[in-house]
Amino acid sequence: MDFRLTKQQAMVQKLCREFAINEVEPIAAEIDEQERYPEETVQKLMKYGLMGIQFPKEVGGSGGDYICYSIAIEEASRFCGTTGCIISSHATLGAWPIYAYGTPEQKEKFLRPLVSGQKLGAFGLTEPNAGTDSACQQTTAERQADGTWLINGSKVFITGGGRADTYVIFAMTNKAAGNKGISAFIVDKNDPGFKIGKIEHKMGIRGSQTSELIFEDMVLPADRLLGQENKGFKIAMQTLDGGRIGIASQALGIAQGALDKAVQYMQERVQFGRTLDKFQGLQWMVADMEVKIDAARLLIRRAAFNHDVGLPFTKEAAMAKLYASEVAMEVTTKCVQLHGGYGYIREYPMERMMRDAKITEIYEGTSQVQRMVIAGQIFKKK
Amino acid sequence: MKVIVCVKQVPDTSGKVAVNPNGTLDRASMATIINPDDKNAVEAALTLKDNFGAKVVVITMGPPPAAEMLRELLAMGADEGVLVSAREFGGSDTFATSQILAAAIKKIGLEKDDIVMCGRQAIDGDTAQVGSQIAEKLDIPQISYAADIQLDGSKVTVKRMLEDGHMTIETQTPCLLTCIKELNEPRYMSVGGIFWAFEQEITVLDYEALKDDPLIDLDTIGLKGSPTNIFKSFTPPQKGKGVMLEGADKATCDTLAAALLKKHII
Numbered sequence: 001m002d003f004r005l006t007k008q009q010a011m012v013q014k015l016c017r018e019f020a021i022n023e024v025e026p027i028a029a030e031i032d033e034q035e036r037y038p039e040e041t042v043q044k045l046m047k048y049g050l051m052g053i054q055f056p057k058e059v060g061g062s063g064g065d066y067i068c069y070s071i072a073i074e075e076a077s078r079f080c081g082t083t084g085c086i087i088s089s090h091a092t093l094g095a096w097p098i099y100a101y102g103t104p105e106q107k108e109k110f111l112r113p114l115v116s117g118q119k120l121g122a123f124g125l126t127e128p129n130a131g132t133d134s135a136c137q138q139t140t141a142e143r144q145a146d147g148t149w150l151i152n153g154s155k156v157f158i159t160g161g162g163r164a165d166t167y168v169i170f171a172m173t174n175k176a177a178g179n180k181g182i183s184a185f186i187v188d189k190n191d192p193g194f195k196i197g198k199i200e201h202k203m204g205i206r207g208s209q210t211s212e213l214i215f216e217d218m219v220l221p222a223d224r225l226l227g228q229e230n231k232g233f234k235i236a237m238q239t240l241d242g243g244r245i246g247i248a249s250q251a252l253g254i255a256q257g258a259l260d261k262a263v264q265y266m267q268e269r270v271q272f273g274r275t276l277d278k279f280q281g282l283q284w285m286v287a288d289m290e291v292k293i294d295a296a297r298l299l300i301r302r303a304a305f306n307h308d309v310g311l312p313f314t315k316e317a318a319m320a321k322l323y324a325s326e327v328a329m330e331v332t333t334k335c336v337q338l339h340g341g342y343g344y345i346r347e348y349p350m351e352r353m354m355r356d357a358k359i360t361e362i363y364e365g366t367s368q369v370q371r372m373v374i375a376g377q378i379f380k381k382k
Numbered sequence: 383m384k385v386i387v388c389v390k391q392v393p394d395t396s397g398k399v400a401v402n403p404n405g406t407l408d409r410a411s412m413a414t415i416i417n418p419d420d421k422n423a424v425e426a427a428l429t430l431k432d433n434f435g436a437k438v439v440v441i442t443m444g445p446p447p448a449a450e451m452l453r454e455l456l457a458m459g460a461d462e463g464v465l466v467s468a469r470e471f472g473g474s475d476t477f478a479t480s481q482i483l484a485a486a487i488k489k490i491g492l493e494k495d496d497i498v499m500c501g502r503q504a505i506d507g508d509t510a511q512v513g514s515q516i517a518e519k520l521d522i523p524q525i526s527y528a529a530d531i532q533l534d535g536s537k538v539t540v541k542r543m544l545e546d547g548h549m550t551i552e553t554q555t556p557c558l559l560t561c562i563k564e565l566n567e568p569r570y571m572s573v574g575g576i577f578w579a580f581e582q583e584i585t586v587l588d589y590e591a592l593k594d595d596p597l598i599d600l601d602t603i604g605l606k607g608s609p610t611n612i613f614k615s616f617t618p619p620q621k622g623k624g625v626m627l628e629g630a631d632k633a634t635c636d637t638l639a640a641a642l643l644k645k646h647i648i
Contacts, residue, residue, distance in 0.1 A: 007450075008580050011457065015571045049573035062573035072573075 003298075005067070012053070012068040016075035019048065020083075028080035031207030032352050037163060038207050041083060042120070051090055052115030055099060059107055060116035066242075066304035070249040074297075077253025078260065079349075081356030082207035084253055088246030089159040089208075090114070093364075094121020097168045097184060097239045101227035110166050110186050122164035123243075124155035124187075124213050125236050132369055135179035135233060139215060141171035147222040149185065151215045154197065159363070161211030162196040165189050168239075169213065170232050177230065184232035186224045193218030204355035241314045242307060243364045244321035248300045251321070251328035251360035255293050258328075258335040258353045262286070265339055282338065289331045296324040315377035322370035325360035332357040383436040383555075385427035386487055387460070388500045388516065389420040391444050391451045395505055405612035407506060409445075416451050419501025423561040425568040426531055427499055428459045434533060436497075437461050439490055443471060443482060449584045456579035457571035463582065464490060468589035473605025476507070480515030482603060485595035486587050487520060495536055498558040502527060510560070517558035519597050525551050526560040 005013060023041055031038050045051050054069040055061025062068075069091060077084030095114040098121075102111055113119040130136040139153025151171055158167075167187040174181030187194055197212030227235050263286060266276035276282055299320040306313035332354040336343035343350040361367045393399065393412040400408035416424075430436040440455040442448050443466040452463030466486045474482065487498060498520070500513035510526070517524030529543035538557055542549045543564055571579075592598060601607050625641070627634050642648045 008576055011454065011571065011576045011579075012573055014454075015457075015573065015576065019570055047572075048570050049575070053573050057574065057577075063577040064573050068573065 003301075005071075008064070009067050009071065012064060013071045013075065015048070016050070016072045019044070019050070020075045020079050024076050024083050025079035028082070029346075029349060029352065031080070031082060032204075032356075033206075033346070035201065035206045037209050038083065038086075042086060042163075045083075045087060046117030049117065050087060051117055051120075052095065054091065055095065055111075055115040059099060060112035060114075062115075066245055066307040067301060070245055070300055070304045073246050073249035074253035074256065077250045077356075078257030080207070081250060081254050081353070081359075082205045084246075084250035085159060085205045085208045085359075088243065088250055089123065090121050090164070092243040092246050093123030093239060094160070094164060094166060094168065096242055097123070097226060097235050098166075098186065100238065101184070101235055102186075103223070105223065106186060106226065110188075114166060119165040120160060120163055121166045121168070122158055122160035123239065124158050124161075124167050124169035126155060126157050127153070128156050132366060134236065135182065137170060137172045137182055139169070139171040140175065141173050141183060141185065141220075143173070144219075149220040149222070149224065151185065151193070151218040151220060153215050155213040157200065157210055157363075158213050159208060159210055161209060161213055162199060163209045167213065168226060168235075169215075170236055171215075173229055173232075179233040181230050182232040182236070183229050184226040184235045185220055186226050187215075187218070187220065191218055191220060202359075204352070204357070204359050206355075240364055241317050244317040244370075245300060245303050245307065245313075247360055247364045248296070248303070248317070248320040248324040251324040251357065252293065252296050252300055254353050254357045254360070255289070255296065255324070255328040255331040258332045258350065258357075259286070259289050259293060261349060261353075262335040262338045265342075276338070285334055285338065289334060292327045293331065296320070296327045299323055315374055318365070318370040318373040318377075321360075321365065322367055322374070325357070326367060328357040328360050329354075383430070383434060384439060384491075384493065384496045385430055385436045386439045386441060386490060386492070386496065386498045387420070387423050387427045387455075388483055388487075388498065388513070389424065389440055389442045389451065389455065390417045390501070390504045390506075391415075391442060391448045392417045392504050392506045399617055401615050401617075405615045407615075414447075414451070416454065417501050417504045417506075419503060419505075419561060419563060421501070421568040422563050422565045423499040423501050423559075424455055424458060424460065425566045426528070426559075426561050427497075428569065429566065430497070430531075430533060431459065431461075439464060441466065441483065441486060441490070443467065443474070443479060443486075445472075452584055453576075453579040453582075454571055456582055457575035458569055459572075459575060463584045464587060465584050466587045466592070468592075470589045470593075470604050473608065474603055475608035475610035476509050476511040476515060477610070478603040478608045480512050480519055481598045482592060483512065484516045484519035485592045485597040487516065488595060488597065489587060489592065492520065492522070492556050494556060496556045497538065498522070498556070500558065500560045502560045502562045513558060513560040520556075520558070522556050522558055523553045524558040524560070525553060528559045528561050529564045531559060531561075531565070 049062035052061040053064040057063040073084045098111040114121045142150045173183040195214040197214045200210040303316035303320045336350045394415045400411045427438045438460040439462045440460045441464040503510035525540040527542045530541035532539040536555045
């Protein structure tokens, strides 16, 4: 049992911290205000191997692990929830399913560019009528006589939609079979019949692009089926298991970043003749937040560790995501409070952090879904 | 072609500065960083690697933990790390250090088309002497304060940045250049580079490996042999804010002139 980071992980943390301070923090407020996708940051994330951290070098990745991946998202999110979201959604949602289920040819053609920093990936599961009930897919894929797939339907709220080059999407290949009739496919942004629909305006993570994906008689070659036909639901669920480590890390980073700012502010702000950190009532708020943030980090690191060593992590990742996201919401709300009026105005980062935190309780499974997953795991064993 | 870059691990002066009773820095109790100018030298070397395929060797003299700094430089893209480390070398001043580093560079092998690079100066000693002294010991040309470096075969053209202007000088390899921060923006480590770096061996050159080199005078190395003796060191008090005068009128000019006169500046 050892709670310390390895030397490699500590060095990755150092890299990510430097990167976040120099590249992420200076533009965080601006990309939020202008709803601007930080293309320049993404190019640098790719260049320095931060978009393929946890993938082996043999497939083009950086050769790191899920702890490093979590650290990178946490460090970026301390200053900018958008950047954390971009790393997480690309690596786990876009790339991982191809890594886990792709044929050698699919890995070479689609995975290598994603994890070696050439291209961006995204994931399309959610539909207007298939949110938490993701098995209720209405997008259809029909195998045609020549073996190609004809796909019709649409996806909504897709993180990276319109920015990504490669999408892993899900469609019904057997409508009667429910979640046993869903298949996964790899879509290239230039595939005929593939279109980007409405781009959403969001409450938080406003620099990340979220869009609708439209498939209008989209024809995919036979070799774009990912994994086995009708086994796509399992791919989606397993992908989300890993993705939760990323979102939990994003939530953790937002909470840590907010607390860091609040601690600094409390040592400077004077009221009633003393700085805020001298008020015991406020000290106790800070102590409680510190405990929760640390507990969230330990839950996340344990889930990441399990993933790295091949132990089950479905429940652990759901617990980490549930707890970290609720901590992020609580901590950012309290940190706005600690800043008083300054917390509410846009000149300070607090209100942005509070807006960014909210999504972590919603995407890649709402807090309610996490509880369903956790309970499901408990009762499965009994 | 090879670029050998001399780097130094220095105390992070943005934190607390601690001093030993004998006046030397208490390095063990302070956080360390790679000397900033040295990082510019490494970046310059890596640019030559990108453009001409040069092999980049980073070398440092220091206690064993300095190997971690070398790994960071490998993670940025350097090919090899060399740690010069021995109890006998400890406490060396610039005169002693440059003898030892020159001998170490000779040991690595300085060939016709090679370049040695150093940062202009380290933020702890601030002498800017080691780079120049290494060049003298190795008997190769040196150009200091490099703000731009162009390589064309064996011809090296360097723009030197000076306080009152700049100067462009040409020389031939092998040569030594000292680099300033205006030269470039150092790159980050890469994640893949970090994992690769920890798979590499760091070559250690100790006292035994270097002591017989004629470039080293064994009586003038280490704390005892170093000709420099520190009598006292202290943290200087913070400078005052200075005086700001505003206005383009005669009265302001008179005030300024009177102030300069009082300090015997005019």
